[in-house]
Structure formats: C-alpha cells, structure tokens
Amino acid sequence: MLVSGDALLLIDTDRIKGFVFATPYLRDIRGGSALLDRLNREDPQGSDAGGGEPARVDPAAAGAPANAVDLTPVPTLVARLAPGSECIYANGGTALFALSEACVKRVIPEVSRAYAAVGASATSVWVSLPEGWTQETDLGPQLRLLAHRLRVAKDERPTHTVLASSPFLRPCEACGVEYSRNRLKRDRRQQRLCPACLARRDSARDATWASDLRNEMGADLARLPPPDDFEEIAETSSPSGYIGLIYADGNGMGQRVSKIGRLTHLQNFASIVDTSLKAAVGRALQSHLRPERRKGESPSETGQPPEGEAPSAGDDSRKPRRPFEVLMLGGDDLVMVTRAQSALDVALATVEEFERLTGEKFKSHGYAGEEWAKPVSLSAAVVISHSHFPFGSLLHLAETALKAAKRDGARAAAQVASPPARINFLVVSSASHVDFDDYREDQLELKLEPERAGEKRREFVLTARPYSPTGLNGLLTVTRKLAALPHSRIQQFREACYMKPLRGQVEALATLARMKEKDRALVWEAVTETMGRCDRREFPWFPAGSGSDDKRRTPFVDIAELMPFVKPQEVGERDGR
Numbered sequence: 001m002l003v004s005g006d007a008l009l010l011i012d013t014d015r016i017k018g019f020v021f022a023t024p025y026l027r028d029i030r031g032g033s034a035l036l037d038r039l040n041r042e043d044p045q046g047s048d049a050g051g052g053e054p055a056r057v058d059p060a061a062a063g064a065p066a067n068a069v070d071l072t073p074v075p076t077l078v079a080r081l082a083p084g085s086e087c088i089y090a091n092g093g094t095a096l097f098a099l100s101e102a103c104v105k106r107v108i109p110e111v112s113r114a115y116a117a118v119g120a121s122a123t124s125v126w127v128s129l130p131e132g133w134t135q136e137t138d139l140g141p142q143l144r145l146l147a148h149r150l151r152v153a154k155d156e157r158p159t160h161t162v163l164a165s166s167p168f169l170r171p172c173e174a175c176g177v178e179y180s181r182n183r184l185k186r187d188r189r190q191q192r193l194c195p196a197c198l199a200r201r202d203s204a205r206d207a208t209w210a211s212d213l214r215n216e217m218g219a220d221l222a223r224l225p226p227p228d229d230f231e232e233i234a235e236t237s238s239p240s241g242y243i244g245l246i247y248a249d250g251n252g253m254g255q256r257v258s259k260i261g262r263l264t265h266l267q268n269f270a271s272i273v274d275t276s277l278k279a280a281v282g283r284a285l286q287s288h289l290r291p292e293r294r295k296g297e298s299p300s301e302t303g304q305p306p307e308g309e310a311p312s313a314g315d316d317s318r319k320p321r322r323p324f325e326v327l328m329l330g331g332d333d334l335v336m337v338t339r340a341q342s343a344l345d346v347a348l349a350t351v352e353e354f355e356r357l358t359g360e361k362f363k364s365h366g367y368a369g370e371e372w373a374k375p376v377s378l379s380a381a382v383v384i385s386h387s388h389f390p391f392g393s394l395l396h397l398a399e400t401a402l403k404a405a406k407r408d409g410a411r412a413a414a415q416v417a418s419p420p421a422r423i424n425f426l427v428v429s430s431a432s433h434v435d436f437d438d439y440r441e442d443q444l445e446l447k448l449e450p451e452r453a454g455e456k457r458r459e460f461v462l463t464a465r466p467y468s469p470t471g472l473n474g475l476l477t478v479t480r481k482l483a484a485l486p487h488s489r490i491q492q493f494r495e496a497c498y499m500k501p502l503r504g505q506v507e508a509l510a511t512l513a514r515m516k517e518k519d520r521a522l523v524w525e526a527v528t529e530t531m532g533r534c535d536r537r538e539f540p541w542f543p544a545g546s547g548s549d550d551k552r553r554t555p556f557v558d559i560a561e562l563m564p565f566v567k568p569q570e571v572g573e574r575d576g577r
C-alpha cells in the first residue's frame with residue numbers, strides 16, 4: 001500500500017438503482033447492473049479466471065454485440081492517468097483512490113466521460129492529505145470531510161431534467177424517459193432505444209461477481225443458463241406464476257465507516273464486507289435453490305447431466321433455467337429475484353451467513369477489539385408477488401419494507417450496541433399494495449375505539465413483522481408444520497382476526513373445536529413457538545408483551561400469508577442444513 005500521494009479522490013455513481021432498474025425487463029436490468037459493476041470494479045479479467053465455468057450461456061452473447069460499449073473500468077483508468085495511485089476500494093458503485101493532487105484535475109473529467117459512455121453519471125470529490133502522512137496516520141477528519149463534500153455535491157445536482165420536445169424526437173421504447181437515437185438492429189422487436197438502454201441491452205457479459213457466485217453456488221446450479229425474463233423464474237415457483245424479490249443492505253454502515261481512520265483498515269473493511277456478501281449469497285443459493293426435480297423428469301432435465309456425460313449443447317431455449325437472478329450485488333447492497341417458495345429461506349440464510357462471515361473475517365484480521373469491527377448485520381425485505389405485477393412497484397414495495405425493517409432494527413439498537421438484523425416480508429395479493437407502511441397501517445394494525453366510557457382504546461396488531469432471524473426461522477418452521485393441515489382452517493383463523501374481537505374469538509374457538517385432537521396440538525405448538533406461553537382462553541389474540549395489556553397480537557395473519565409459499569416436506573431440508 002502506497003504512502004505517497006497527497007490527495008484522496010472519491011467517485012460515487014449517481015442514482016445507481018435508477019440506472020439499473022430503468023426498464024422493467026430482466027435482461028436490461030442484468031445488463032445495466034453488469035455494466036456499472038464492470039465500470040466500478042478493479043481488474044474484472046482477474047476475477048473471471050476463477051471457476052473454469054464457461055461464461056454465461058446467453059443467446060445474445062453468441063452474436064457479436066452490434067453496439068458493444070468500449071468500457072474501461074474506472075480503477076484501470078485512474079491507474080493509467082495517475083501513475084503511482086492506489087485504489088483503496090472499488091465496489092457497490094463507489095471507489096476511493098489515494099493519488100497525487102496534480103493528477104486529480106486530469107482524472108475527474110475522464111471518469112465522467114467513462115460513465116457518460118454508458119449513459120450513467122458519477123460524482124467525484126477530493127480532499128488534500130496532510131503532509132508526511134503514513135499508513136498509521138488517522139485520516140478520520142479527511143475522510144469525514146470527503147463524505148461531507150460528496151453529500152454537498154450530490155445535493156447541488158438538479159433532481160430532474162426537462163427534455164426538449166419535438167415531433168421528430170421519439171422517446172426510448174424501453175425506459176420511456178430519454179430520447180431514442182438508434183434502431184436496435186439485431187433485436188426482433190426492432191425497438192428504438194436511448195444510448196443508455198442500448199448499452200444495457202448490449203452488455204451481454206456477466207457482472208464481475210458472477211464468477212464468485214458460481215464458485216459458491218455449486219456446479220449443478222451454476223450450469224443452468226440464466227432466465228431470460230421474470231416469467232421464467234415464476235415458472236419454477238410453487239405455486240407457479242410467482243416470484244420473490246429480495247432487497248437487503250448492511251445496517252449502520254455509514255456510522256461504522258466514519259469510525260475508521262486508517263486507509264489500510266478502510267481497505268480491509270470494504271473488502272471483507274464485499275466478499276462476505278458474495279459468499280453469503282452464493283451459499284444461500286446452494287442451500288435453497290438447487291433445481292427441483294419434477295415428477296417423471298430425468299436427471300438430465302434438471303440441468304444435471306447423467307454421470308460421465310458432458311452437458312449437451314442442445315436447444316438452449318428448452319433447458320430449465322436458474323430459478324433466480326441476482327440483479328445487484330456490491331458492497332453491502334443486494335437485490336435479487338428467486339422462485340417464490342425459496343425467497344424467505346434465501347434471505348434468512350444470507351442474513352445469518354453474512355453476519356457470521358464478517359465477524360469471522362474481522363477476527364482473523366486481528367480487528368476484534370475495534371469498535372467498527374463487530375459482525376455486520378443485514379436488514380432484508382422479501383416481497384412475493386405475481387410475476388405480472390409491475391416491477392417498478394414491486395421494487396418500491398421492497399424499498400419501503402426494507403426501510404420499515406431498518407427502523408425497527410434502529411429502535412432495538414437503543415438497547416444493544418449496533419442495529420440487529422431484521423427481515424420483513426410481504427405477499428402482494430392486490431394491485432392496491434404500493435407502500436409497506438400504508439399496508440401495515442391499513443391492514444395490519446387495527447385500533448378500536450372504547451365501547452364504554454373509562455375503557456382504554458384497544459390495539460390489535462396482526463403481525464410481528466419485521467422479524468429477527470431467529471423469529472423468522474421459528475415462523476417458517478411452524479408454518480411448515482401447519483401446512484400439513486387443511487389450508488382452509490388457517491384461513492378461518494386469519495379471517496377471525498379481522499372480525500370484531502369478541503365475534504372473532506368465538507369463530508376461532510369454534511374452528512379450533514372442530515379440529516382433530518392432533519391438529520389442535522399443532523396449532524397450540526405454533527402459538528407457543530411464536531407468542532411464548534399464553535392463556536389459551538384468549539385465542540386467537542394474545543397480549544403483546546409486558547406493560548401493554550391493551551395491545552393484542554396474533555400469529556395467524558403472518559402464517560396464513562406465507563402458507564401458500566411453504567411446503568410441508570421442506571421441514572427436513574431446513575433442519576438438515
């Protein structure tokens with residue numbers, strides 16, 4: 001690591017999610033994500049050498065892209081323009097360099113040009129370093145100033161631009177925002193696209209993290225070609241037609257980073273977070289997304305060739321596809337789509353494994369005593385919906401559900417040192433779902449005005465979301481056990497929760513009385529697992545905990561929401577991991 005150089009340069013991609021998710025098409029999203037990732041990573045060729053697996057089996061990759069963007073990764077560009085510079089980190093849309101101040105003015109416009117070439121943009125800010133600084137110098141004040149300058153520069157940017165209008169200009173047929181300039185020759189649809197969408201669609205190559213993921217996820221999953229659209233993922237779901245969107249990021253990252261003063265520590269911290277997330281996602285995929293064999297299907301149809309046979313290069317379009325797609329992965333950020341029934345398991349496994357891995361790696365680097373080197377927790381949101389639900393709305397729902405999870409974690413952080421992991425979920429059952437907080441307020445929190453004077457207002461909370469990893473594990477386990485019962489019974493409990501309390505209670509108890517003895521035992525087991533020890537006479541409502549005796553909770557709405565997406569036989573699979 002160099003100790004020459006007298007400036008720090010921070011480059012941060014603008015509106016990264018706006019760029020990646022500009023269109024609702026899976027292939028464009030994958031292309032946009034890969035473009036930004038390759039632009040923002042160090043030495044993509046180096047990391048590709050890994051698995052020995054062939055690059056993506058992408059039909060588009062077969063023909064030479066007509067409009068391929070000549071892309072130089074920003075770290076390579078900076079190394080070329082500022083000899084002797086050092087990349088501290090480059091991932092997740094952000095890069096930090098130590099370099100000579102004289103080079104800064106030369107580097108910034110070239111970086112802007114590199115981003116503009118793919119239709120994106122980045123904000124670059126820099127600070128001078130104190131004379132004679134070394135690896136041991138605490139650069140905390142300079143790093144904080146850099147973060148502040150970035151904030152100011154971003155705030156100064158216009159939030160929207162007004163495009164000129166003319167009958168001779170046609171909007172892009174993919175994103176509908178920018179103006180089209182080219183007709184896409186090799187696309188059957190002959191769409192007119194803006195330069196950014198054209199770059200996205202032509203970026204048939206994998207993102208740099210794809211090979212790391214392939215190494216972790218296991219050969220039989222890595223061998224499957226990626227899905228072409230969300231419908232192909234939905235076809236692998238049970239029930240068919242649904243997808244699960246997972247949106248996750250690290251808790252309290254800004255606060256942690258602000259406590260790191262030495263560049264070597266910052267370099268290691270960024271690398272540990274980035275590699276741990278990739279490994280955690282890869283392992284979660286391997287545990288929960290192995291191709292399911294359908295009845296009457298030979299092993300070769302699941303993508304696994306019979307022993308001793310090489311995978312055939314037959315008709316690519318008829319092969320089963322990967323039941324997932326990672327849409328964004330970098331730093332502490334993750335957006336991915338999986339088959340519906342596995343989304344919660346994948347999210348849970350990722351959250352648990354990421355925290356374990358970061359803790360382990362900080363320790364092995366000898367950072368265990370540092371305040372910023374406690375295991376990093378993730379917050380995650382899982383939204384399950386029909387694959388026809390507009391993707392932009394799905395993403396917005398996931399964003400708001402993630403915010404709710406983070407808020408809850410932050411509240412819990414008042415008692416513990418750092419925000420704990422939280423996982424939120426939502427099953428979209430109607431198009432009126434647009435915002436998690438609205439949904440929660442409208443449908444999951446009932447407030448009943450007092451019937452008699454002197455009575456308190458009573459509150460009925462129909463959910464325990466967001467869950468801690470342990471809580472979600474418990475919920476999934478009881479839901480799987482209850483899934484063996486007729487689903488209509490659980491739906492009756494759910495409906496009882498939306499009735500007036502007394503009537504609901506009578507209905508629920510009557511349903512319970514009609515059940516077989518062993519099924520009833522299963523219901524009580526579920527109640528004890530999710531609510532703790534409860535007074536059975538209160539079914540299906542139970543006190544929400546100490547000190548709030550006017551608040552009642554029930555597990556049956558959460559259980560009923562998840563029930564269609566769990567399978568009773570998966571109990572052994574989870575216990576066996």
Ligand SMILES: [Zn+2]
Pocket residue numbers: 172173174175176177178193194195196197198
């Ligand atoms: Zn466009």
